Amino acid sequence: MSKIVILTGAGISAESGIETFRAEDGLWAQHRVEDVATSEGFARDPAMVVNFYNARRKQAANATPNAAHKALAKLQQLYAGQVVIITQNVDDLHERGGSRDVLHMHGALNSALCVACEHRWPAAMTMAPGDACPKCSAPAARPDIVWFGEMPYDIDAIFDHLAQASIFAAIGTSGNVYPAAGFVAEAHRTGAHTVELNLERSAVGGQFAEHRTGPATRVVSEWVEELLAKPVQPRDSFK
Numbered sequence: 001m002s003k004i005v006i007l008t009g010a011g012i013s014a015e016s017g018i019e020t021f022r023a024e025d026g027l028w029a030q031h032r033v034e035d036v037a038t039s040e041g042f043a044r045d046p047a048m049v050v051n052f053y054n055a056r057r058k059q060a061a062n063a064t065p066n067a068a069h070k071a072l073a074k075l076q077q078l079y080a081g082q083v084v085i086i087t088q089n090v091d092d093l094h095e096r097g098g099s100r101d102v103l104h105m106h107g108a109l110n111s112a113l114c115v116a117c118e119h120r121w122p123a124a125m126t127m128a129p130g131d132a133c134p135k136c137s138a139p140a141a142r143p144d145i146v147w148f149g150e151m152p153y154d155i156d157a158i159f160d161h162l163a164q165a166s167i168f169a170a171i172g173t174s175g176n177v178y179p180a181a182g183f184v185a186e187a188h189r190t191g192a193h194t195v196e197l198n199l200e201r202s203a204v205g206g207q208f209a210e211h212r213t214g215p216a217t218r219v220v221s222e223w224v225e226e227l228l229a230k231p232v233q234p235r236d237s238f239k
């Protein structure tokens, strides 16, 4: 069966009003990554970190899926093969746009994690430092976000998907955060056609066979319509 594996990053949610990591204003610009996206930063100042993710959770809840999220959901529904969506994003705009089985490799704003027993539960809109775990009662809740230095989720399943991909696409990701930035090399090595959809070439842009340059709402929608209009390509036809 033909399999399309899609990696998305902050750029796909930019036109929904959620600023990217490297945008010049907004939440990220007001904080150092070491302070808000590492376990050391959380240990130093849990209240500041929890409040940072509270603000991001609220922002994501007020945002709506855009045409790019919806186009990928349409592809999942109508493509004759399998479409796997892997996202580095912690918002839930893919799901609210209609996609299913999205692999959130960097965690999710709408999930809370117990540091003591690793139980997960739906996060309150406003978390507080030291919130109790509903399972073990330890005052050890944290946002269920994969911070720098931590192991991304679902990595074995992701590499299995990459090994089987006919097409690998990266949408709105800068190619600076590993292991996600290494997926294009892996997909290429195992025989997939690779395509980058972005406003500009990413840090790993030279490794893609094809580029579609422009805002995600336009280029993703066009790409999806093209894929749905042509017969499904057997995996080997791209080699």
Ligand code: NAD
Pocket (backbone or CB within 6 Å): 008, 009, 010, 011, 012, 013, 014, 015, 018, 019, 020, 021, 022, 023, 088, 089, 090, 091, 106, 171, 172, 173, 174, 175, 176, 177, 197, 198, 199, 200, 202, 214, 215, 216, 217
């Ligand atoms: P990034 O901020 O490093 O890069 C964003 C990329 O998107 C850039 O390459 C930029 O050219 C592109 N882009 C911006 N606007 C676009 C548009 N309208 N259409 C198409 N492309 C556009 O983001 P990243 O590569 O995802 O890595 C940053 C890390 O920050 C990730 O680990 C992610 O978890 C986190 N993050 C997540 C969100 C979110 O959940 N929405 C937002 C910011 C950061």
